[in-house]
Amino acid sequence: MNATVELRVGRRRIAVKRAGKELFPQDGITKADLVEHYRRVAPRMLPELRGRPLMLERMPDGIEGDRFYQKEVSGYFPDWIRRAAVAKKGGEVTHVLCDDTATLVYLASQACITPHRWLSRADRPRRPDRLVFDLDPPSDDFEPVRRAAHRVRELLEELDLPSGLMTTGSRGLHVVVPLNRRDDVDDVLTFARTAAETLAARHAQELTTEPRKDARGGRLYLDVARNGYAQTVVAPFAVRSRPGAPVAVPLAWDELDTPGLTARRWTVTDLGDRLDEDPWAGLARHARGLATATRRLREGTTGSPS
Secondary structure, three states: OOOOEEEEEOOEEEEEOOOOOEEEOOOOEEHHHHHHHHHHHHHHHHHHOOOOEEEEEEOOOOOOOOOEEEOOOOOOOOOOOOEEEEEEOOEEEEEEEOOOHHHHHHHHHOOEEEEEEEOOOOOOOOOOOEEEEEEEOOOOOOHHHHHHHHHHHHHHHHOOOOOEEEEOOOOOEEEEEEEOOOOOHHHHHHHHHHHHHHHHHHOOOOEEOOOOHHHOOOOEEEEOHHHOOOOEEEOOOOEOOOOOOEEOOEEOHHHOOOOOOOOOOOEOOEOOOOOOOOOOOOHHHHOEOOHHHHHHHHHOOOOOOO
């Protein structure tokens, strides 16, 4: 368990200390297994990480131990790992940027189980290129999540906005809208809130924007708070700190009604053919601004409630 394994990743050599440490004790999944997962998914994951400030969810003693969420880069991280200083209230914080496989492997070697990414890039931190609807169900029943995803997509299509779909590896789904970085983060958040409120009004028995759990009445929560400045979301192919080591996986929309689909359908040990094809291929090329969609929402010209 305490053995150190040295890996060569591109031009870098990375020492994985305590490589045999079981990070997922119930499943026998070790730090070496986590490192290998991120090395394997890097070609698909890195395009969704490059240039984005990260928050690192680290669990040195595994998922049954303590965890901490790290924003400020550690002083001992290698000099070759890129960093970016971004503004925060009263100062700035220097985040890790994960632009290559070596960095992704190094983060895993530091027991970063889940990298959480910004929805904007460090060069223009107030101009997101992603908007996310986080579909948070009231229980582990996945059917309300499927219905909610269909509802969100219907509204986005009315607004002529493209979207992608992803399992979170936790309980719900993310619906992701590519943006062209013309809109300020505050305007993006305002749009997301208005869209969520529109959906909750249309489907009042199913959906809610109520942040308090005790006031949701068993309805699915449309969480859009992650679209605020400096907020983060789980990255595609990130591992979640749950038994079984589930993985967040992009989906095609025609997979939404596949029998057996759940938020934790795929795991570190069971990715199947998910790396063979990219359901999000070309999604970013269809990025939009939100000015027209925002106006239509405010004018109520998106159609009638069903």
